[in-house]
Amino acid sequence: MNGLTGKLYRASEFIMNMAYLNILWIGSTLLGGIVFGWAPSTVALFTVIRKWIMKDANLSIYRTYKEAFKKEFLKANGLGLIMAAVGLILTINIQYFVNQVGILFFTLKFFTFFIVIIYLATALILFPLYVQYELPFFQYLNKAVMIGFVKPIWTLILIAGFFVTSFILLTLPGVIPFFGVSLCSYILMAIAFQTFHSYEKSMKSAEHFIEHSV
Structure with a gap:
């Protein structure tokens, strides 16, 4: 679909999918009692968004979300609880x-501030x-x-993207129940996807340099 009609259709589809994903995240988080639900729910959410960004033609949002939630429940909770404990x-x-x-x-304040920056970057990526x-x-x-x-530049972009998106959502609190988590996750995944590509390219260049230096 081309032209204005196609753009409006894709925009409305994007909005509906964002709202649907947000509702799925809230529902599965509550299903896990919040404490044991937020981490696997977040993994499931990012799994769907990654496939979405990669334009997976066979993507079924609900099936992909459900399978990822069940498969990664224990492992995701392990990482989530570690990050929550460190944050506390x-x-x-x-x-x-x-x-x-x-x-x-x-x-100690300066050292703690430095650790907080590392923690924030780690948590977001x-x-x-x-x-x-x-x-x-x-x-x-x-x-x-x-x-x-x-990749410090990409990390700063990731942090900036999170805070800008959060600020926009906080200025429109009525949309948070429908887009709060899903929109932030989409922005983070889109930036992280480019970060990973840049990181892999740097690693390949470093390996190539080492191989020709030996």
Whole structure:
């Protein structure tokens, strides 16, 4: 479908799919009791979005989402609980250090701030990374941190994309129940997809350089 009619159709289809995915995410998160539901739900969401971005002609949103949720339930919860625990520890540290004075606490504040940046970048890229690569459990965390260091510009774009999208959604709170998670995830997956491509290209160039240097 070409022309204005085709564009309107694709736009309405995009909006409907975003809302549908958001409702699926909310439903499956509640199904898992929130604590054990949000991580596999997020993996399932990114799985669908990745196939969508790759223009998978055989994509069935509900079937793909359901299969990914069931298949990755335990593994996704493991990573999700680790990230939640680290985030809680960092939050407690920040609340403690913020009211302390002295050179020691200033150093600790700076170090904690640096760790928070790494944590934020890791958290944002972790689920796109999870659906992009098949890796051993702890390698997801290692690779997420590695990509953050190797591709700092793309990491900053990823963080900026998240905050800009979040700001837009917060200015329109009425749309959050329909697009809050799905739209943020779509933006993150689209940016992460380019980040992974750039990272793989850099790794291949480095390997090629090493091979010809030996």
